[in-house]
Amino acid sequence: MTEMIKLFVNGEEVEVESGKNLIDALEKVGIEIPHFCYHPALGADGNCRMCLVGIEDGRPPVVPACKTLAKEGMKVLLDADNIKKIQHDVMELEFINHPTDCPICDQAGECKLQDYYMKYEGTESRMWVPQVTKRKMQDFGGGVIHDQERCVACGRCVRFLRQITRTGELGLVNRGDDCRVEFFPGRPINNRYGLNVVDLCPVGALTSADFRFKQRAWFLKRAESICHGCSKGCNIMVDHNKEKYEDDIIYRLRPRQNEQVNGWFMCDEGRMTYKLENDNRLEECTLAGAVRPLADIFADAERRIERATKVLFLVSPSASLEQLAAVQALAEKTGATVSAFSDGYIVKDDGDDFLIKDDKAANRAGVDLLGIAKSRTHFDNMAKEADVFINFGNDLSRSLSEEQIGRLFSDTWVLNGATHPGQLGAVMEKKVGSSIALRSWSEYHGVVVNCDGIAQKFVGGVMKNVERPDIVEMAAGLGSPATGTAAAWALVQKKIPALAEFGGFLELPAEGVKLTDNEAGK
């Protein structure tokens, strides 16, 4: 528990956490101090002068809030006339050479300059000399596009690349109205976290080439999710929108703050995984090659499971705990074997010591917690014996070649539940008995456990035009006792006592639940 201290803001007493600077401490209690250059992950720089606050009886009487620790009994003045004048004048300075091209700027709607203009300035420009023009649409590399005219020279991007990625591609050159951000000649941004500078930029100076002009920020609906690109489980915001007459598609993924997991950042590869959610998705459910309603496919598969001597279920290591539990319950009921064989999800030596992990499965720790076997020998032995094989969204083509898959299931009846075509290999997919198009992670809710044993909830906000079942519904259709996500969650809670205190998965705290090593089965 952090120690609390009392201080005064505009004469009113507030209680804040100690050991923080004024911006962070007061933000926690809902008091905003405007700032450009300060970012909690990058530390105080103090160059923008926007966060200057008055300290009554203080020496000096005006201090930058980002560099001032909150102290007991401090008397902070935010609405004094001199502070308002400072904020107004700093804003006016920023706007002297600002091109005000909001109509074509992607940052419009989430821009600090726009917000602060409305709040702290709001006056007409007094400038009559021509504005300084600089380069626009400069390619910074790594999918980042820079507009020098919009830049407020806060240096967040420069500090990120120096302090966090330690690659230092960018620097601030020159002074005064000629100050600008540049990369060193011939060395553009080239690292796996480069796109974070787009989120860090408080204005529209750095924009993403991938998201450029796709959508205005205010049209986007937001869903708090977890990245399923690797086992780190970075907290993300899924920005999606359903345009008129079109499908609901994701336009970008942004990192969401979680100090326990990813801090404020995410990797570029993870950012681009949204494309998999939009493009090339399976849309139809088939039975013996013909498109049929789901109920027919379920009824047929259920009959086959009953008649079969050995049934093998293959689950995805990225499936949520609820989905894994639902498939497990189905296996217990029908006497089938469950495997989570997914060696191909692990990409050797791809990870680093920051966020990217070798293991590209989002919930391998959850698979272990629920005690699902995942070894190759177990899977091979079971596959040889099985006469019915049901795939629950596992991308087997990552682990085995087409010939290997074909050999394993040469005389097996296969039901393929998949999100994308090709997950069992193109050859095998032509031979499958049935196939079911499944929902992907941006379309369902659930809980996954990351590589550090932190159970995190995620919400799927995307509503596709094509109705697809998720794995819980697929398992329920095949006769699983867990008929819905709530029932599946109850099963999860029985197996993982640490989660038992949470009524529904939505009651999990936002920062996730850290399971102890014992609970996480390590």
Add this chain to the structure above:
Amino acid sequence: MAAKVKQLPSRGGTPAEKVYLIEIFKGMAITLKHFLRNLWDNSNLYVRHYPEVQPDIPARWRGRHRLLTHPDGTPKCVACFMCQTNCPADCIMIKAGTRIDGVTEKMPVSFTIDLAECIYCGYCVEACPEDAIRMDTGIYAFTSSNREEMKIGMTEMLSLKGGFPEEEYQKGLEGE
């Protein structure tokens, strides 16, 4: 054409009028009188002989939309989506892309207005920061036999010309 207004006194209080039947016959007599008169000469009718006679419309009339161009012929629109954001009927559909004619950075790749859904409120014109869309074509009639044809695209809207002289249009904006 100014409308002709005729004030009639309120009636219906006397006993003869309360019998109704007398008044009905009186009314039918009036109808017959008008019928016989207009049979020979219909120049006094209170109707416009549309479409042979077209109405006069003022410069502020909100007719069909057009997209404006710079003097060099490039579209003024920068695809800022202000009109689409403001549209209460949700009838504007824009797709934005990188500009290729060198004017700014952004331009619409497609700009569609569904005239069947448009309520002609003029909010798109008010919202536009670039004066790129106006409803001053003076076209008020637009018919089609199917819904798809009611959608007009960018090329069509760019090719339309304003129906009024610029000074008259600007005068209409005064006071806004």
